[in-house]
Amino acid sequence: MPPPPSPSPARSAPAGSQLGTVASVLRLLPYVRPALPRLIAGLAASLGASLAALAIPRVLQSLVEGPLATGLSADDRTALLWPTLAVLGLGVAEAGLILLRRNLVMYPGTRVEAVLRTVLFRHLLQLPPAFHDRWSGGQLLSRSMADLGLLRRWLVFGLLQLVVSLVTIVVGVGILLATAGWLGVVYLAGAVPVTVIAYRFSRRYRVIARLSQDQSGDLANTVEESVHGIRVLKAFGRGDAALESFSDQAEELRRTEIRKAGNQATVTTSLQLIPELTLAVCLILGVWLAADGQISVGALVAFFLTAAVINGPVVDLGMTLSMTLNARTAVDRFFEVVETPNPVTDPAPADAEALGPGDGRLVLRGVAFRYEDAPEPVLDGVDLELPAGTTTALVGLTGSGKSTLAMLLPRLADVTAGSVEIDGHDVRALSRHDLRRAVAVAFEDPTLFSASVRENVLLGVDDSLPDTVRDRLLHEAVEVAQATFVHDLPQGLETRIGEEGLSLSGGQRQRLALARAVAARPRVLVLDDPLSALDVATEEAVTARLRQVLAGTTTLVIAHRPSTVALADRVAVLSQGRVSAVGTHRELLDTDDHYRSIISSLEQDWDATAHDTTDPHGARHTEDTQ
Numbered sequence: 001m002p003p004p005p006s007p008s009p010a011r012s013a014p015a016g017s018q019l020g021t022v023a024s025v026l027r028l029l030p031y032v033r034p035a036l037p038r039l040i041a042g043l044a045a046s047l048g049a050s051l052a053a054l055a056i057p058r059v060l061q062s063l064v065e066g067p068l069a070t071g072l073s074a075d076d077r078t079a080l081l082w083p084t085l086a087v088l089g090l091g092v093a094e095a096g097l098i099l100l101r102r103n104l105v106m107y108p109g110t111r112v113e114a115v116l117r118t119v120l121f122r123h124l125l126q127l128p129p130a131f132h133d134r135w136s137g138g139q140l141l142s143r144s145m146a147d148l149g150l151l152r153r154w155l156v157f158g159l160l161q162l163v164v165s166l167v168t169i170v171v172g173v174g175i176l177l178a179t180a181g182w183l184g185v186v187y188l189a190g191a192v193p194v195t196v197i198a199y200r201f202s203r204r205y206r207v208i209a210r211l212s213q214d215q216s217g218d219l220a221n222t223v224e225e226s227v228h229g230i231r232v233l234k235a236f237g238r239g240d241a242a243l244e245s246f247s248d249q250a251e252e253l254r255r256t257e258i259r260k261a262g263n264q265a266t267v268t269t270s271l272q273l274i275p276e277l278t279l280a281v282c283l284i285l286g287v288w289l290a291a292d293g294q295i296s297v298g299a300l301v302a303f304f305l306t307a308a309v310i311n312g313p314v315v316d317l318g319m320t321l322s323m324t325l326n327a328r329t330a331v332d333r334f335f336e337v338v339e340t341p342n343p344v345t346d347p348a349p350a351d352a353e354a355l356g357p358g359d360g361r362l363v364l365r366g367v368a369f370r371y372e373d374a375p376e377p378v379l380d381g382v383d384l385e386l387p388a389g390t391t392t393a394l395v396g397l398t399g400s401g402k403s404t405l406a407m408l409l410p411r412l413a414d415v416t417a418g419s420v421e422i423d424g425h426d427v428r429a430l431s432r433h434d435l436r437r438a439v440a441v442a443f444e445d446p447t448l449f450s451a452s453v454r455e456n457v458l459l460g461v462d463d464s465l466p467d468t469v470r471d472r473l474l475h476e477a478v479e480v481a482q483a484t485f486v487h488d489l490p491q492g493l494e495t496r497i498g499e500e501g502l503s504l505s506g507g508q509r510q511r512l513a514l515a516r517a518v519a520a521r522p523r524v525l526v527l528d529d530p531l532s533a534l535d536v537a538t539e540e541a542v543t544a545r546l547r548q549v550l551a552g553t554t555t556l557v558i559a560h561r562p563s564t565v566a567l568a569d570r571v572a573v574l575s576q577g578r579v580s581a582v583g584t585h586r587e588l589l590d591t592d593d594h595y596r597s598i599i600s601s602l603e604q605d606w607d608a609t610a611h612d613t614t615d616p617h618g619a620r621h622t623e624d625t626q
């Protein structure tokens, strides 16, 4: 029974960074720098608001020690006016500064989030397919959406709140010490358990925060995989199993969230309780000191009012700390992707060779390739020359490394030994831009984008070409790929073809992907079995037109059908990581046992499927197209 989609540990995130929270978060500085002036202004506004709150008790102290202590005559109430106005003014200032802070930080917060998202996406686009084979889509999605949203909220609120809380506590405790001496020291003693609790909480919460964010990513992945594979799930009646698996994962995440909330509640309660207990001790001591005349009543009132102001930030520490730890996890998860080195890079500008005019001669010399983590190389000493303008079919048993070899030509991965040369240039000495203009690939699994037919087909065509030229390339490519069905779509070439082109049949998608490769007018065309969903007649028609239109284009066709092989000028046999024979189809049939056995197994495979019906556009019906 096929297992339902589930999180794959092999593709989930590596362990979090070993950096401390501050060092980890500081890595954001280059991205946050442009927003710093406004963030700092927002911080200043927050601090101003907090200081205004701390100043109110001092005004009340002067009131208690002044007019209230000396007594007020019935008609001499003006002494109350100034303190009242001062308290009112400070209150208004506090509210105004909080509003100002909101306005100041809103813009830079969203800006930083957008920049980080773009940086992440740009890096994802640059990383080679091998990276995307290892990482699940859900993990990348949750890192670029949920994590970065979390970071924005922390930047505009959590970070400022944390700094303001710490400053308020430090300044407030300073005022307490200055106002009430020993009483302040007693209050300060409460900082010891607060620090211990905050430290222990940080260590525990960091682990849970990481777990929760990783589990969210896995859950997103399950949704993505299930939606993507909805046809298979339905066809195999695995909907209920998928739901069960999803529910289990959702339940696991729920339990983690409860642990998170539980930890947060414990720390918040402790942080609430400790200052209250400390204040109770201070009250007993304060009353005794006041009765003994060692402290004025005004100072005692100011002490408790100030302590009340400090208590808020102390209690908030639980919330701001957890926000900070969530943000730190988000930063770690962001950098795990962004700091993944890209092994396929451009040469230094000074060393880059220009791909001048050429006819597309392709040479592979001693090419070896081993997948990361694979014990053995897939290719090990491939020597092959594709003369300019010829069509070579590459055949080999399944898993012999044909697609892997095709991937090396446009540098979707780099050889681990040997070299691939186009017109005398090692592909690694060319800029990837030049190389990918010269080499176009049509894959067996055709990926289309949710865009119009026109946009999909012209994907590899230079945007700067005049519209008339682009139009000509488009129409020609559609005709060569026998994709004229597009003219019957509701809006013809302007029809949006939906997510991944799933509204089209497999054969239709393949022909559009082929049209895309043809329209790019490459020097070297790699066809990784892109006609597998076509019937033989359509395949022949496509290949015949390809020969006319792409005369002079060097073509490598990965062939899984005898009919494809027969259309090529030459055939190369891939076996045990090497090219074991090269010749015409006829020559190899006569001389090469291995080739004969491959062709015979291809014929058997083909016979087994040849009785499938075809749709009017030549798409072979498969389970997915029904």
Ligand SMILES: Nc1ncnc2c1ncn2[C@@H]1O[C@H](COP(=O)(O)OP(=O)(O)OP(=O)(O)O)[C@@H](O)[C@H]1O
Pocket: 130, 133, 371, 372, 374, 378, 396, 397, 398, 399, 400, 401, 402, 403, 404, 405
């Ligand atoms: N991303 C990957 N990581 C590790 N191993 C891989 C990866 N992709 C392919 N392989 C392995 O490399 C070998 C060659 O695969 P490849 O897809 O190149 O074969 P192929 O000849 O094109 O097969 P087929 O004819 O079935 O399409 C296989 O053993 C495969 O399991």
